[in-house]
Amino acid sequence: MSAPDMPAQGRAAGLAPAAPRAIRRLPALGIGRRGVVGALSIVGLLALWWVLTTGTGFVAPYRFPSPAEFRGALDQFVTDGYAGGTLWVQAWHSTRLVLMGFVVAALTGVPLGLLMGVSPRAEALLNPAFLLVRPIPPLAWIPLAIVWLGLGDAAKVLVIWFAAFVPSVINTWTGVRGVDRTLIAAAQVHGAGRWRMLTEVIIPGALPMIFTGLRLSLQASWTTLVAAELVGAFFGLGRVLDAAYRDINPAMIAVAMVVVGILGAATTKLLGEAERRLIPWRS
């Protein structure tokens, strides 16, 4: 795990002696210097936003909303709703679809990657088909999915699955092939059978790469969902973006963008937490 992903408290309390010396800590607050700099950068960005849109009027409101307009759009979204639902309804609608598509992709992609990693026969059989389908950008599947399944949820899950499947397969596969050969030999000479080899050597050895794949899959899920909802949907944050664009409502566009960003970051964070718990042997 890279340092910026790690919660500041965890780093201060952690035993990791490898933490770079350059990052000094403010022990009383438990916040690293990096955290302080990060907060400064956010405050600076917000100040710049206010100065450009409100203080100087350098950026016209029809191009980019001022903080006050943003606040107004957010209030409207939360209380009255927009494009068929309030913030919570729309956000949950999108999040639910992302999670469904992601879970389906992970549950199919990771096993397939494992299979291709351990079985040369499976690799020989599946790899050509995979190489053929892989260059098609996930978003290019959206029209087909709509033709097949319409504008409802099923089409969205299908498209997310197509998009999120590939990184899970490839990274799992790479992870399996990257497992230390000596560890496999060590398991063999101590009597491990095939199942134990898979569950106790190959999967744990590939786990860091599997999580890299899952993270990419999750990001692909959000990207694809928003795109698919932009193309055509009844609900969801992409639908909100599309409606706000038609209404020429930059403030609502910005609100929807920020909500997507926060949800994407939050789900990635949850995945990182799962990784941290599942890989306790990593220093």
Added chain:
Amino acid sequence: MKDIHFEGVGKAFRTRSGSDFVALSDVSLTVAEREFVAVVGPSGSGKTTLMRMAAGLDHPTSGQVTVGGKRVTAPGPDRAVVFQQFALFPWKTVRENIAFGLRCQGAPRAKQDEVVARYLRLMNMEGTEDRYPHQLSGGMQQRVAIARSYAIEPDVLLMDEPFGALDAQTRTVMQEELVRLTRREPRTTLFITHAVEEAVYLADRVVVLARDPGRLREIVDVRATREAEGWDGMAIDAVMDLPSFTHLRTHVWRLLRDQIRPDD
């Protein structure tokens, strides 16, 4: 307990440029039951290949390797290997690493706990059972690897430069501990090393290999001298000062020296 039998073993392969390379040529050697044989040789003499063939991780292109009269075709728990880079499972604790082979055999939990406790005691590692390998020093990691191999009570122990990755002081301690362990629980052992003193100190017999192609040069008996002089009761540095030790060491060293090139 089983013996290891190399019968006219050779290993040749074609290099990328198309020429044939002979890694090992016509090696015949028997490691008797409960005997400790060390193999020394310059790099490129095929000593690790020899060990890997006995393990079933590598295969001869001529001749055959038998363990306990059975031809070796694949790795198996009757021939445990201790690797130079320890090869501990990073995701398993010390306890889980040592118990790994026993779990593969389906040993009951009580038996696993008993064996783990016994080896932790023998290795002076009590209290470390819940640590992960990366939390241990190199010497401790290799102790765990040795315990993991001893724990399954293999007929044959194969050690591939097990102390090669350790610093000099740790290596000395480990050599003494291995002597203690191996005299207490003698097992048929093939020990690969490039350190002459280590070979002479640990082994019953020292096999010296030559290279280009890798082949048997001479087999030096150490056991008779060691038992006559009572090395096992002495500290390693005291043994290394004895004339009987230095005589054997110099003999082995001379067999190696004339084949070492400046680029080694």
